[in-house]
Amino acid sequence: MNEVDSGSGTPDAVEVAADAVRRLTAAILESRVRGVATPDVSEKISVLADRLEAVAAHPRECVTGKIGTHEGALQRSPVSGPKNPVAIPLRFEQCDDGSSLAHTEFPRQYQGPPGLVHGGVSxxxxxxxxxxxxxxxGRAGVTAEMTLRYLRPTPLYTEVTVRGRHVRVEGRKTWSQGTLEVDGETTVVCDGLFITKELAL
Ligand SMILES: CCCCCCCC(=O)SCCNC(=O)CCNC(=O)[C@H](O)C(C)(C)COP(=O)(O)OP(=O)(O)OC[C@H]1O[C@@H](n2cnc3c(N)ncnc32)[C@H](O)[C@@H]1OP(=O)(O)O
Structure with a gap:
């Protein structure tokens, strides 16, 4: 089994910052619940955001790329990206049969119903x-259709196994399936149709 696009293994400054923002996000949610966020903390966070915005590249400069190459795409992905503060982040491994596999726990910021993962996040x-x-x-493409079946609730703060597998191909169309599992039981099944396409950005 190989880790997919795992980078150097040593977190760089962006990854450390992204992780701190993740912790901040969870803490902000909790502090709202407990009513302990202070104007002092809010002001400090805003100052930091202003400072970073002033030196950040224009977002448009960061979105070039081509479907199929995924150069650094997984590292900036909103799901798997250690460099993306909104990512969980999820570390995918490639199994010998070509399927993808990851294990994770969903924290508070991905909550839908109380104590459960939001269905859209799944x-x-x-x-x-x-x-x-x-x-x-070798069948990279864009998502054309996804059908989700929510069989059981997926709890927060519990180990979830994420799997994806390529099912069949017909011309430009690729059918795939993904599952979430908790304690060996499938909680969500997703059937997806992907269309091979090169995106010129
Ligand atoms: C590794 C990290 C990567 C992360 C990737 C994450 C995946 C994503 O989020 S992708 C973003 C979400 N998806 C999109 O934005 C796609 C937007 N849609 C499109 O670009 C286009 O509609 C697209 C490409 C799907 C189809 O357009 P186009 O290239 O013109 O193909 P088109 O000729 O209409 O259709 C090709 C075939 O697909 C079928 N098809 C197209 N769309 C659909 C659909 N939504 N449902 C079912 N079938 C469809 C057509 O019927 C046609 O079938 P056939 O060949 O049998 O006649």
């Missing part, structure tokens, strides 16, 4: 799990 994660499996099969 879909987001499974989209990428399938895309990783498709890429390994």
């Amino acid at each position: 879909g987001l994660v499974l989209d990428v799990a399938m895309a990783v499996a498709n890429s390994a099969a």
Whole structure:
């Protein structure tokens, strides 16, 4: 089994910052619940955001790329990206049969119903799990359709196994399937249709 696009292994400054923002996000949510956020903290966070915005590249400069190459895409992905503060982040491995595999726990910021993972977040994660499996099969493309079946609730702060597999191909179309599992039981199944396409950005 190989880790997919895992980078150097040593977190760089952006990854350390992204991780701190993740902790901040969870803490902000909790402090709102407990009513302990102070104007002093809010002001400090705003000052930091202003400072970073002033030196950051224009967002448009960061979005070039081509579907199929995924140069650094997984590292900046909203699901798997250690450099993306909104990512969980999820570390995908490529199994010998070409399927993708990851293990994670969803923290508070991905909550839908109380104590449970938001259904849209499950879909987001499974989209990428399938895309990783498709890429390994040389079938990178864009998502055209996803059908999600929520069989059981997926709890927060519990180990979740994420799987994606490439199912079949017909012309430009690729069918794939992704699952979330908790304690060996499938909680969500997603069937996806992907269309091979080169994106010129
Ligand atoms: C590794 C990390 C990667 C992360 C990737 C994450 C994946 C994503 O989030 S992708 C973003 C979300 N998806 C998109 O934005 C896609 C937007 N849609 C499109 O670009 C286009 O509609 C696209 C490419 C799907 C199809 O357009 P186009 O290239 O013109 O193809 P088109 O000729 O219409 O259709 C090709 C075939 O697909 C079928 N098809 C197209 N769209 C659909 C659909 N939504 N449902 C079912 N079938 C479809 C067509 O019927 C046609 O079939 P056939 O060949 O049998 O006639």
